[in-house]
Each structure stands twice: as C-alpha cells, then as structure tokens.
Amino acid sequence: GIQVEQSPPDLILQEGANSTLRCNFSDSVNNLQWFHQNPWGQLINLFYIPSGTKQNGRLSATTVATERYSLLYISSSQTTDSGVYFCAVVGGTSYGKLTFGQGTILTVHP
Amino acid sequence: DARVTQTPRHKVTEMGQEVTMRCQPILGHNTVFWYRQTMMQGLELLAYFRNRAPLDDSGMPKDRFSAEMPDATLATLKIQPSEPRDSAVYFCASAPRTDTQYFGPGTRLTVL
Numbered sequence: 433g434i435q436v437e438q439s440p441p442d443l444i445l446q447e448g449a450n451s452t453l454r455c456n457f458s459d460s461v462n463n464l465q466w467f468h469q470n471p472w473g474q475l476i477n478l479f480y481i482p483s484g485t486k487q488n489g490r491l492s493a494t495t496v497a498t499e500r501y502s503l504l505y506i507s508s509s510q511t512t513d514s515g516v517y518f519c520a521v522v523g524g525t526s527y528g529k530l531t532f533g534q535g536t537i538l539t540v541h542p
Numbered sequence: 543d544a545r546v547t548q549t550p551r552h553k554v555t556e557m558g559q560e561v562t563m564r565c566q567p568i569l570g571h572n573t574v575f576w577y578r579q580t581m582m583q584g585l586e587l588l589a590y591f592r593n594r595a596p597l598d599d600s601g602m603p604k605d606r607f608s609a610e611m612p613d614a615t616l617a618t619l620k621i622q623p624s625e626p627r628d629s630a631v632y633f634c635a636s637a638p639r640t641d642t643q644y645f646g647p648g649t650r651l652t653v654l
Binding site: 529 | 585598639
C-alpha cells in the first residue's frame with residue numbers, strides 16, 4: 433500500500449516563530465488532508481489539498497502531486513498550535529481509505 | 543455547526559466483556575469510516591461503509607470485531623470478547639463520497 437512519511441518527527445518552537453512540516457508519499461493520491469490533533473485528542477481538519485496551494489489565516493499548505501509531497505506552513509506560531517500534525521492520503525486505488533503518516537509533534541513555548 | 547458525534551467518550555471494561563461504540567455521521571454524508579489510534583500503530587483504518595454497505599473491513603480482526611450501519615444516522619462498532627490489546631482510541635469519520643473526511647471526538651477504550 434501507499435507509504436506516508438512526515439518530517440520532522442518533533443519540533444520545538446518559541447512563540448512567534450515560523451515552521452514548515454513536510455509530508456512525502458509513495459504513490460499518486462486522490463485525496464490529501466492535513467489534521468491537527470489537539471492535546472484533548474480531537475482531530476481537526478486543516479486542509480483538503482490533493483494538489484495546489486491553500487491558505488487559512490496563519491496556516492497554508494502546498495501539495496506538489498507530481499513530486500509526491502506536501503508542505504504545511506505555520507507562521508507566527510502560538511502556544512495553541514501545539515499538538516500533533518498528521519498528513520493523510522488516499523491512494524489512487526484505495527477508494528476513500530486514508531493512510532496516515534506518523535505525525536509531527538509540535539511544541540510551542542511562550 | 544454539523545459534526546460527527548460518538549458515544550461513549552470513555553469506556554473502561556474488563557477482558558471478555560462486549561463493547562459497543564456508536565457514531566452519528568454528519569447528515570447527508572454517505573461514507574462512514576472507523577479508525578483506531580494506538581501509540582504503536584498510529585492511526586489505522588478498521589472498516590468503512592458507503593450508502594450503509596460495507597466496502598472494506600480488511601483492517602478489522604474478524605473473529606471479535608463487527609461493524610454495522612443499521613440506518614443512515616447510526617454506525618456501530620462492536621468488540622466481543624474484548625481483550626487488553628484492544629485498548630485504544632476509536633474514531634469515526636464521515637465524508638460526502640470520497641471528499642474531506644470529518645472526524646468525531648473518539649471513544650477512548652480501556653480493557654483491563
């Protein structure tokens with residue numbers, strides 16, 4: 433099946449710093465989503481982005497499907513951004529099944 | 543604000559007992575997914591339904607797990623008998639066709 437690798441595994445920032453999270457995938461995808469899992473365990477949709485670029489406030493994402501990677505940018509980070517960020521993809525023949533990466537653990541210090 | 547709901551939010555049970563988890567998908571979504579999250583395996587798909595029909599349950603241990611959709615507003619995941627290795631957070635998600643999947647808050651299961 434499709435493989436999803438996220439980097440870095442851990443990231444520690446001071447409030448106000450910017451960061452870039454990366455997601456590499458091993459095959460063509462029909463769907464790519466970025467999630468934030470907050471300290472209470474809730475999985476929050478950030479972006480549905482199988483290709484192209486999107487922005488939502490301080491967050492933006494870019495997926496280059498032909499090169500099989502996606503990037504999540506967080507600008508002016510806040511302590512509430514702390515948590516785990518997951519990239520998940522639906523492979524070309526997976527009919528809706530999301531395969532998740534192992535996540536990036538982000539800690540933002542005040 | 544439409545959202546996926548799951549009950550119970552927490553469940554502690556003893557090995558051998560039956561566990562039933564329930565999910566109410568977002569109204570109008572015709573695809574429902576069950577995922578499990580553990581420290582060792584991360585997030586993995588157990589089963590999913592489209593228009594209430596099971597499409598893929600290959601991620602589910604067949605001997606003890608079962609998933610059903612009695613109607614369009616209810617999905618259930620049952621474990622019988624439960625084992626300590628089933629301890630995990632179980633998420634339900636719903637989507638319109640194969641579009642963005644929206645996750646519920648999860649059921650945290652502890653099997654003693």
